[in-house]
Amino acid sequence: MLQGTGSDVGKSLLTAGLCRMLLQDGYRVAPFKSQNMSLNSYVTPDGKEIGRAQGMQADACRVPATTDMNPILLKPKKDMVSQVVVHGKPYRDLDARTYRERYLPEAEAVVKEALNRLRAEHDVIVLEGAGSPAEVNLKDRDIVNMRMAGWADAPVILVADIDRGGVFASLVGTLEILSPEERERVSGFIINKFRGDVSLLQPGLDWLEARTGKPVLGVIPYLPDLELEDEDSASLERKLTEARSAQAFEPEGDTAQRLDIAVIRLPRISNFTDIDPLFHEPDVRLRFVDKADDFGLPDAVILPGSKNTVDDLLFLRTVGLDRSLQDHAGRGGWLAGICAGYQMMGTRLLDPDLVESDWLELEGLGLFPTETVFAEEKRTIGVEGTASANAAGALGQPITGYEIHMGRTRFLEPVRHPFAIRRTGTGEETTDEGVISEDGRLWGTYVHGILHNDDFRRAWLNRIREAKGWQPLTAGLRFSERREAAFDRLADHVRGHLDHKRLYEMIGLTK
DSSP: OEEESSTTSSHHHHHHHHHHHHHHTTOOEEEEOSEEEOSOEEEOTTSOEEEHHHHHHHHHHTSOOOGGGSSEEEEEEETTEEEEEETTEEEEEEEHHHIIIIIHHHHHHHHHHHHHHHHHHOSEEEEBOOSOTTOTTTGGGOSSSHHHHHHHTOOEEEEEEGGGSOHHHHHHHHHHHSOHHHHHHEEEEEEEEEOSOHHHHHHHHHHHHHHHSOOEEEEEEOOOOOOOOOOSHHHHHHHHHHHHHHHHTOOGGGGTTOEEEEEEOOTTEEOGGGGHHHHHOTTEEEEEEOSGGGTOOOSEEEEOEESOHHHHHHHHHHHTHHHHHHHHHHTTOEEEEETHHHHHTSSEEEOTTOSSOSOSEEEOOOSSSEEEEEEEEEEEEEEEEEEOTTGGGOTTOEEEEEEEEEEEEEESSOOBOSEEEEETTSOOOOEEESEEOTTSSEEEESOBTGGGOHHHHHHHHHHHHHHTTOOOOSSOOOHHHHHHHHHHHHHHHHHHHBOHHHHHHHTTOOO
């Protein structure tokens, strides 16, 4: 089990790296995180919702993701309130105190049973903790860190992020707060995100091992440009910082024919991995915008998903971005709305049962003749189909993705649809999905992952290029191939800086 001295120390990626390393060495391996808090989710093949990190880790293992890998998912909706998703389906909305005092006692059986099913089918399970195991106010009802390690009888490796500073204090301090039994379960340390000459760190490593009696299993250097998806707001901020830093050092000539694409930075942005491929397209300069003054004159805009459509639409009005988007559309700009973004682009939002908010009705951006009604039932399902109605110039291109939403959108007058889809595993016939304007410049869809479809994405970008009088690019990014290569790169990187022989001995493996 990997646990961390805090959030965003790199547990999720290290877990994925260990999973792929074990797979390379011939083991049947699966990830497990009993409880995850994230707005970036993943839909399993059977249409259930889990944390994005566990879906990504399952891909590293080359096994289908299941809800046993993340039986409890918390999706924050507003301050102190989260939607509790149990085995991929919404359970109810709970405030933090109610969740801790009333639900956590029930959760113990849920997570134990999920882990036991995984163990029956795999040689190795790599568990991931959450935050820090040293939160003294939470330890008595913990289901994700040390108590989980005890239930699993798993040795714990404590991970610290040296990039934050104070790495030795964070490791020793965490151990000091643990009980003697918990401290005994910690079998070693990994120092992550190191930059520099490791020989200069060696005196500190020697001191740490002498002070604690526990080995440093590895010092993992920072690995840039990994291109694996992130899960939480902290990792999104890091990715944006890296993107801004890279753009700041671009030669002027390199940006001459790059499309300026603005992503609206919603306060409750969810499934932001939808735009990950655009970070790596050679002709795209991606930026995030959260106020009207920074909107500028982008070539295209993406209005992404949100965990609270109503509150984030009100945010757009508060900061003036509603007018920016309407003006952009009015002058023939390109605009794509995904899930909540699609809902916001309609005429109005209706919430008769106050499922989403305290508003019974709210006016939308008025770009599509649609209205969305929020309901208690959430749709989570995989989809496949084709682009139609000249969607982004990609007529006939195959597409896949998934839906996660609680709203149902209906059309107030006849519209054109950008996609024809079939919801997998339902037996449903192919149906029209989304809305697209007559000129194809405005489109909205419920299909998350739509921009992960390489040929569709390139066709859309090329149509924007052609509208600017630029030549289309004939070869584009093959995102899925790069992602698979990234797993191998991560595993090789971890293997090269980790005492994996000692690690394997620790968990009873022979290779």
